[in-house]
Amino acid sequence: MNLPELTIQLPDWVGTYLETWPSVFPEVEDRMNFVVDLSRQNIDRETGGPFGAAVFDAGGRLIAPGVNRVIPQNCSILHAEMVAMALAQQALGRFDLSDGRRLDFELCTSTEPCAMCFGAVCWAGISRLVCGARKQDAESIGFDEGPKPENWIAALNHRGIEVITDICREKAAAVLKDYAASGAMIYNSGAFSV
């Protein structure tokens, strides 16, 4: 049996694209504006679904960006948040970004996390989650967010993870609407919707 492997990679355009941005994003709106633009670029360049995310340190410095790579990489786990967290861990060389809660890191995501990404936030060493569009915005165009606990924000808070919602929500939701209007594939909507 040949052993399969998978290299999680950002699209080729990301390197050049990052040169057009500062390396530090002082305000939460700056950071959200960046990840929403990542989601917009990802659909305009046809390199994945309409979702962007990034990990920042406590000073607002970008550690790693992420975009949805499900379709191009044939992998259902490659949501933008998963890519950003996995690549931030590679950038810093540790599976616990917080290094035993000594350091704070923020995951900023253009749409609130699905059931999988919600769980992954608990393990990555993230101390703040910032969300743009809401679950309802993603579901209104046919994406399935999955069975998160009803009290998912409280569950994260209980683990010491702050959650901030609705940052630039309208701008983030507009990318979802434009993706749907383009007729692009709403993957998973058929596979296990009920």
Place this chain on the structure above:
Amino acid sequence: MNLPELTIQLPDWVGTYLETWPSVFPEVEDRMNFVVDLSRQNIDRETGGPFGAAVFDAGGRLIAPGVNRVIPQNCSILHAEMVAMALAQQALGRFDLSDGRRLDFELCTSTEPCAMCFGAVCWAGISRLVCGARKQDAESIGFDEGPKPENWIAALNHRGIEVITDICREKAAAVLKDYAASGAMIYNSGAFSV
């Protein structure tokens, strides 16, 4: 900024190891016995945490194995289930294993999925989840399974995913106990336990 990337890889020993097994595992106990042995090998060979998983097709043919790779690959998302599902998708060349619910695939895991892997099961095109050890077995040695919905089995059933639990539970739980007894790192137990 240099763009980080991550190649999800099975340990080197897996290729040779697979030659000692058949390619088809007819009974569910055969499949669980294999993934529990994967979890055992993974700790004996010191290539990750005490967890194994695999994806099988409807005929019991192994599509891809997975072992926990969190510590060796510095990545908190590399639970055994995530590795198995991602590599099965690579092996078959599609992000939806079921290919639009035309085909059935089973994820067999030595310990019931954590909050992240639970969510990931919803997106991978899996139609049956088979679990060995229970959450309580993992938590009893200090691993954190995260905030899954209380009714997580019903939530999967509602999505058309069958769930079978307690297959070879004692044998699976014994690997967890032996890992703890060895003094190996129970990662994440400090980071966000409450």
